Amino acid sequence: MRSSRRLSAWCNSYNVSGYLDRLQNSLRSWENKVSFEKKIRVSQTESGFPAFQNVLDLQNDRADAASRLDQFDDEETIRQNMVNHILSKKAFPAELQKSMAERRYLQAVQEGKHFLRWFCHELFVFL
Numbered sequence: 001m002r003s004s005r006r007l008s009a010w011c012n013s014y015n016v017s018g019y020l021d022r023l024q025n026s027l028r029s030w031e032n033k034v035s036f037e038k039k040i041r042v043s044q045t046e047s048g049f050p051a052f053q054n055v056l057d058l059q060n061d062r063a064d065a066a067s068r069l070d071q072f073d074d075e076e077t078i079r080q081n082m083v084n085h086i087l088s089k090k091a092f093p094a095e096l097q098k099s100m101a102e103r104r105y106l107q108a109v110q111e112g113k114h115f116l117r118w119f120c121h122e123l124f125v126f127l
Contacts, residue, residue: 026114030054035101058114065110072103 030050034040041051061068072078078100085093108114 022113022115025108025111026050026055026058029058029105029108029114032101032105032108033057036098036105055115058109061106062109062112065106069103069106069110072099072106075100075103078103 030040041053043049043051073081078096082093082096082100085091085096
């Protein structure tokens with residue numbers, strides 16, 4: 001009973017929509033990460049959600065996102081290169097797609113609107 005009151009107070013003070021936004025942003029980022037890394041750790045429980053290590057990876061990637069982003073062309077240039085690749089080589093631009101996914105991942109991580117280690121700890125204290 002006591003923990004449910006604390007959870008209710010936490011939900012009221014934090015706003016549940018903020019939690020859902022962070023969940024959605026994290027899932028989108030992990031979707032992009034799978035596009036260029038081809039791996040993601042999944043919880044061994046029945047939930048099927050990404051493991052907590054992936055939350056830590058988001059935080060670690062955020063630290064060097066700016067320097068890694070400098071290595072990529074802007075989105076419009078990558079998009080134009082994809083079109084040129086398709087038209088000239090008549091093939092799918094897999095490498096350019098990976099570059100676009102990594103760029104989008106790093107941009108999203110840099111914004112910091114994901115689950116972070118401190119946020120998850122704050123949430124799981126109540127569960």
